[in-house]
Amino acid sequence: MAVGYLSAELNRGIAVPFTVLYAKKIIPMTNLQAGPVDEKTTQSDRSGGGSGRGGSNTPPSSGGGFLNNYKPEQGKGTRLGTLIAAGAMVIWGAVFLYDRLAVYQGDEAWRLLVTAGIPLLFCAVAGVAVYWVVFCQRSASDFMIATEGEMKKVNWSSRRELIGSTKVVILFTVLLALTLFLIDFVFQLFFQFIGVLRV
Numbered sequence: 001m002a003v004g005y006l007s008a009e010l011n012r013g014i015a016v017p018f019t020v021l022y023a024k025k026i027i028p029m030t031n032l033q034a035g036p037v038d039e040k041t042t043q044s045d046r047s048g049g050g051s052g053r054g055g056s057n058t059p060p061s062s063g064g065g066f067l068n069n070y071k072p073e074q075g076k077g078t079r080l081g082t083l084i085a086a087g088a089m090v091i092w093g094a095v096f097l098y099d100r101l102a103v104y105q106g107d108e109a110w111r112l113l114v115t116a117g118i119p120l121l122f123c124a125v126a127g128v129a130v131y132w133v134v135f136c137q138r139s140a141s142d143f144m145i146a147t148e149g150e151m152k153k154v155n156w157s158s159r160r161e162l163i164g165s166t167k168v169v170i171l172f173t174v175l176l177a178l179t180l181f182l183i184d185f186v187f188q189l190f191f192q193f194i195g196v197l198r199v
Contacts, residue, residue, distance in 0.1 A: 067128075067131070067132065067135075067136055068136060069135045069136060070135065070136055070137070070138050070141045071141060071142075071145060072135070074145045074148075075141065075144045075145035075147070075148045075149075076148075077148055078144040078145070078147050078148040078151075079134050079135060079141070079144050082134050082144060083130065083131070083134050083135075086130040086133075086134070087127070087130065090122075090123055090126040090127060090130060091123070093122060093126065094119040094120070094122055094123045095119070097118055097119045097122055098115060098116070098119045101114055101115045101118060101119070102115055
């Protein structure tokens with residue numbers, strides 16, 4: 001590139017050498033062709049804040065709350081089933097605690113607080129924990145969503161195929177039972193004949 005001078009007038013009216021500005025990357029090529037340079041635009045381009053190669057168009061991540069649902073529209077069936085099963089286990093645990101704490105002897109108020117308060121507190125804490133794992137925790141939620149997606153891909157048998165398979169299983173079970181009965185009866189007669197078994 002031939003050495004030359006850029007005769008365009010900047011805001012202060014100073015003629016700036018073209019080679020110096022371009023070598024220091026103060027003026028982008030687009031601004032060289034367009035004319036005067038905006039100082040704010042130049043600083044933005046140098047810092048990589050624009051939409052060019054160095055810029056980042058990724059929006060800032062918004063922080064969610066502790067109990068915000070993660071992908072609430074996905075995996076509803078699996079999540080609901082997990083919540084019901086875990087809720088039943090929590091209730092069973094509360095009943096177990098109540099039965100174990102029923103032997104507590106003391107003042108009536110303290111006895112009621114211990115025997116009823118501790119199981120209720122357990123239900124509250126465990127319920128919040130179960131809800132967080134099922135609906136808010138990302139890895140567990142992704143696992144349940146993927147599980148429901150795989151279940152939808154299963155080729156379930158039709159009613160006719162299910163009835164036919166059930167008939168085959170029942171018939172095979174009956175034939176196997178009859179075969180074992182006949183073998184056992186034959187062995188019984190044989191042992192009675194040789195005098196080993198006496199009835």
